[in-house]
Amino acid sequence: SQQGEEDPQALSIQEGENATMNCSYKTSINNLQWYRQNSGRGLVHLILIRSNEREKHSGRLRVTLDTSKKSSSLLITASRAADTASYFCATDALTDSWGKLQFGAGTQVVVTP
Amino acid sequence: DGGITQSPKYLFRKEGQNVTLSCEQNLNHDAMYWYRQDPGQGLRLIYYSQIVNDFQKGDIAEGYSVSREKKESFPLTVTSAQKNPTAFYLCASSLRQGGETQYFGPGTRLLVL
Numbered sequence: 001s002q003q004g005e006e007d008p009q010a011l012s013i014q015e016g017e018n019a020t021m022n023c024s025y026k027t028s029i030n031n032l033q034w035y036r037q038n039s040g041r042g043l044v045h046l047i048l049i050r051s052n053e054r055e056k057h058s059g060r061l062r063v064t065l066d067t068s069k070k071s072s073s074l075l076i077t078a079s080r081a082a083d084t085a086s087y088f089c090a091t092d093a094l095t096d097s098w099g100k101l102q103f104g105a106g107t108q109v110v111v112t113p
Numbered sequence: 114d115g116g117i118t119q120s121p122k123y124l125f126r127k128e129g130q131n132v133t134l135s136c137e138q139n140l141n142h143d144a145m146y147w148y149r150q151d152p153g154q155g156l157r158l159i160y161y162s163q164i165v166n167d168f169q170k171g172d173i174a175e176g177y178s179v180s181r182e183k184k185e186s187f188p189l190t191v192t193s194a195q196k197n198p199t200a201f202y203l204c205a206s207s208l209r210q211g212g213e214t215q216y217f218g219p220g221t222r223l224l225v226l
Contacts, residue, residue, distance in 0.1 A: 004155075030212050042117075042203055042217035043156075088155060092212030098163065099212025100171070103148075103155040 004032075004089040004104030012110045019076040021107040023089030024069075030092040030099065032065060032072050037086045037106070046074075046087075051094075079111045116140065117218035119204050124223045126191065126198060134189045134221045136204035142216070143209050145187040149173060150201040150220075159202075161211065162187055191223060199225050 007022045023032070031050045035043040047063045049056045049072065056063045062075040076083055086108045090101040117138045126132045138145065144163050148156040158171030162181040176195025181187055187206075191198045201222050205215040 033214065035217075040201075040220070040222075042119075042219045043205075043215075045214045045216070048214055090215075096212070099210045100158060100161065101211060101215060103157075105153070105155045 004091050004102060006087070006089055006104045006107040008107060009105070010108045010110075012112065013079055015080055015111055015113050017079055019079050019083070019109055019111070021074050021087055021109070023072045023074070023104060025072075025089075025091045025102075026070065027091075028067070028070075028094040030094055032092070033090045033101065034061075034063060034072075034074050035088045035090060035103075037088065039085075043088065076109075079109075081111050081113050083109060084111045085109060117204060117206055117216055119202075119218035119221050121221060122219070124221055125226050126223060127226050129193045131190055131192050132223070134191070134202055134204075134223070136187045136189065136218060137185055138187075138204075138206045138216075138218075139185060140206055140208075140216060141184070142206035143184070144207045144211060144213075145181070146205045146207075146211070146215065147171075147177070147179065147187070147189045148203045148205065150203060156203060159189065163211075198223055 033048045034046040060077045086106040088106045090103045092099045120135045146161045147159040160179040162168040178190045204218040207213040207215045
């Protein structure tokens, strides 16, 4: 079952613009993670944010978490053509004692020069 | 050079045939996973292993089998019972628990002849 749902499904922007995508989830979590997948490749971990954190930064990436709304957002600032990829959120549900990640369907981002 | 390797990159299956996908990691991780990805969708968990000689069914285990005889290796067999095996298969590992950061291999694309 998919815990996280990303929005929008697809996003097209020009280089230099910011890209924002959102993730909503259904049950309480231990942490939420964002991954990137280039076409035909494996996933690459971007950021992990824990349930007691509200914001995290990594380079041009900014992630926020609002546990009251059960939602997270990923902001990519000053986008580059190399940021073209699919972005997935994954949640570690509080109810799962061992912790299996549940992935959403992803947001496909296209950055044009 | 640490990481996860998967082979082959492409695999073709004839009807009624079992095929095995290889996954090897040299990260000294305890936990390993197999996911299936269909076009435009997120990842669905097939099997996972928390430790050597132990594995558990994920959300879509029917038609698949695994083994975990060595810490480094977690092969997946797609059996003839899996009627719709065409998909992109991703192997991942994490240090201990499933809710931690997962590291992914490059994937194997399975096609049916």
